[in-house]
Amino acid sequence: MSRRRKPGGNSLDVVQRLQQRVSEGEFYEALQLYKTSYSRLKAQGRLDDAEELLTAGAIAMSKENELNAATELGLLIVTSFEENGREVDEARLSQLKRVAVAMTPGVEMSEFLKRAIRWTRHTKTEAAFELRLIMARSAVTTGNLAEAARYFAVSGCPTEYSALVKQWAAKGYPGETDLFICRAVLHTLSYDRTEDAGVLLDACASWVLGEDAASSPGSEASSGAQAVLESPLWHFTRFVVELCQVKSLAGSPSQEMAAAFNKLREVYRASLERDVNLDDLLNRIGDVHFGIKPPQPGGLMGMLGQLMGGT
Known part of the structure; x- marks a missing residue:
């Protein structure tokens, strides 16, 4: 593996010359030169310089x-990291973040970030979570709330996820606020992020009560807030979070915890049927937190699963 160092004199000259091309509007020529210069530096064993050149190019194009050119260079950075067995360290994560923050939210930024996040998927550092947070914020900006939720759940920023839930719930039917909150909290728990799920639930309770106080200052919780905070689905969500917190403190699940989880699902079955997708989230939570293997599909679907490699 090559030693990390800042570009030397020659590579710095290349960076400056190519940035001059970009500033003069010679975008296609500059793009081709960035790629050929990367290949030349790599062939010389100067991989750090080569990847830094691509980073500078992606930022300049942005x-x-x-x-499109910025994305092409950004994807080439990730490809270089992958093909050369680069370690997912703070320096390389910083390179990816520099490219991401230079881009404008949209299809191109999303394409680059998804590839970058895939490369960092097994890394649980603050810098790796920042990439997911940038992706989530970008999706909010473009109005793709479903994609934003997906990345907020693993961004390590539950308070911002709470703000998204509030925005999303406002677009739903009256009386479904508890369902939006439940879905988001279970989503977070399904990624084994118990602490974040607890913060998310508390943050959602705060804005539910805050909206109520704004509409009826000085009064006790109105029927609107009570409908959310006293609904069966809210209680179920709170119980599941608390059970996962107990498991986290214990370090490993017990048969009693697994039995309690299954009992909660049974008792609140009618409320959970409000959204068929909750079962999938709960199956994953049961597996991740309590070692409960999800049921295998039966009948024709089960046979197809076995034929295609299922157990």
Whole structure:
């Protein structure tokens, strides 16, 4: 593995010359030169310089709103990391973040970030979570709330996820706020992020009560807030979070915890049937937190699963 160092004199000259091309509007020529210069530096054993050149190029293209070119160079950075067995360390995560923050939210930024996040998927550092947070915020900006939720759940920023839930619930039917909150909290728990799920639930309770206080200052909780905070689905969500917290403190699940989880699902079955997708989330939570293997499909679907490699 090559030693990490800042580009030397020659590579710095290359960076400056190529940035000059970009600033003069010679985007296609600059893009081709970035790629050939990367290959040349790599062949010389100067992989750090080669990847830093691509980083500078992606940022320069983004500043000129040449997002297709920026994305192409950004994806080439990730490809270089993958093909050369680069370690997922803070320096390389910083390179990816520099490219991401230079881009404008949209299809191109999403394509780059998804590839970058896939490369960092087994890393649980703050810098890796920042990439997921950038992706979530970008999705909010473009109005893709479902994609934003997916990345907020693993971003390590439950308070921002709570704000998204509030925004999303406002677009839903009256009386479904508890369902939006439940779905988000279970989603977070399904990624084994118990602490974040607890913070998320508390943050959602705060804005539910805050909206109520704004509409009826000085009064006790109105029927609107009570409908959310006293609904069966809210109680179920709170119980599941608390059970997962107990498991986290214990370090490993017990048969009693697994039995309690299954009992909660049984008792609140009618409320859970409000959204068929909750079962999938709960199956994953049961597996991740309590060692409860999800049921295998029977009948024709089960046979197809076995034929295609299922157990």
